Amino acid sequence: MGRRAIIFHGTHAEPGWIWYPWLGDRLRGRGYDVEIPHHPGTNTEPIGTFLPKVLAAHTFDEDTVLVGHSGGAALLLALLEHLDVTVAQAVLVAGYSTQPNDNPEPVLQDAYDWPAIRSHARELVFLNSVTDEFGCDAEQGRALFDRLGGTLVVRDDGHFVSETLELVDRLIP
Known part of the structure; x- marks a missing residue:
């Protein structure tokens, strides 16, 4: 089927914001079929009802690269846990698996099957910052x-809310 990348936006975000379209264009230029879906339920709808909708909306295979930012990165943990295939790569930008701040985080599961998550991505990359104003920081990345x-x-x-994100572009083959 060819290489595919799916870029999942963060909480209260949209596909046209920050670096999402820029990265999509860069990956298309390298031959990827790119999806940047709008999932307004990201981190507003409970993961138990939201996850089946996301799984049904996309096709995943061994040539798929997943990129998630913030709430979209947290969503990738649930996606990877419940996939029935192993994707090529998952890149979690400002990812987290525990409560990063005082806001509700319905994207988080109560517990994770870490071996299942690990088995469903050939390569995992975590990109976190020591100065993340929402608490999706280096400690969260280290825990992942x-x-x-x-x-x-x-x-x-x-x-990571700039218009470009060169490092992520370089991390994806």
Whole structure:
């Protein structure tokens, strides 16, 4: 079927915001079929009812690269746990698996099957910042790395809301 990338936006975000369209264009230029879906239920609808909708809306295979930002990165944990295939790569930008701040986080599950998550991505990359204003910080990235392995990159880039994100582009083959 060919290489595919799906970029999942963060909480209260949209596909046209920040670096999402820029990364989509970069990946298309390298031959990827790119989806940047709008899922307004991300981190507003409970994961138990939201996840089946996301799983049904997309096709996943061994050539799929998943990119998630913030709430979209947290969503990737649930997606990976429940997939029936192993995707090529999952890149979690400002990802987290526990409550990062005082806001409700319905995207989070009460518990995770870490071995299942690990088995459903050939490569896992976590990109977190020491200065993340929403608490999706380096400690959250380290907790994911400790449970799942992969690659952890720690920057000083806030919540990664620039118009471009060169590092993510370089991390995807």
